[in-house]
Amino acid sequence: MVKSAHLKALITIWFLVLGLALQVRAQEYTVIIDLEDLDFDRLKVTIYPPQVDNEEVVFAFPKYVPGGFEKVRVEELVSDFRAYNQRAFSLRTERLSENRFLIGNADKISSIEYYVEDTWDLLRNTPL
Numbered sequence: 280m281v282k283s284a285h286l287k288a289l290i291t292i293w294f295l296v297l298g299l300a301l302q303v304r305a306q307e308y309t310v311i312i313d314l315e316d317l318d319f320d321r322l323k324v325t326i327y328p329p330q331v332d333n334e335e336v337v338f339a340f341p342k343y344v345p346g347g348f349e350k351v352r353v354e355e356l357v358s359d360f361r362a363y364n365q366r367a368f369s370l371r372t373e374r375l376s377e378n379r380f381l382i383g384n385a386d387k388i389s390s391i392e393y394y395v396e397d398t399w400d401l402l403r404n405t406p407l
Contacts, residue, residue: 307329308326308327308329309326309327310324310327311324311327312324317397320397321358321394321395321396321397322394322395322397323392323393323394324392324393324395325390325391325392326390327389328388328391331385331386332386333385334383334384334386335382335383336388337380337382338360338362338379338381338382338391339378339379339380340353341378351378352377353377353378354377354378356395356396357394358393358394359392359394360372360374360391361392361393362388362391363388363389363390363391363392364387364388364389365387365389370383370384370387371384
């Protein structure tokens with residue numbers, strides 16, 4: 280039972296990362312997820328996107344994950360969404376909706392970081 284829940288949590292996290300969409304022309308991203316480094320039951324995700332020319336971009340998480348029957352509750356699963364430039368200074372970010380973030384000064388993006396909650400805690404109080 281526990282292994283099944285952890286597997287479901289990892290699959291959900293994988294699709295959250297896989298399904299993200301940063302509206303840019305190039306498609307080469309580097310994504311780092313350290314599955315052994317948990318911070319209060321949260322996994323840190325770091326994305327190194329390609330260079331963009333736009334002043335602003337929208338970063339969107341999927342609302343639905345393949346194989347799932349419910350809408351993904353991004354507002355419960357994703358926290359501390361931040362974007363940084365090459366000098367590790369924070370760029371302006373703004374939550375546009377439950378699953379979309381606006382990133383200002385996007386032409387200077389070096390990395391994007393956020394935390395994803397493990398879903399085991401969320402599932403504990405849910406009847407099976």
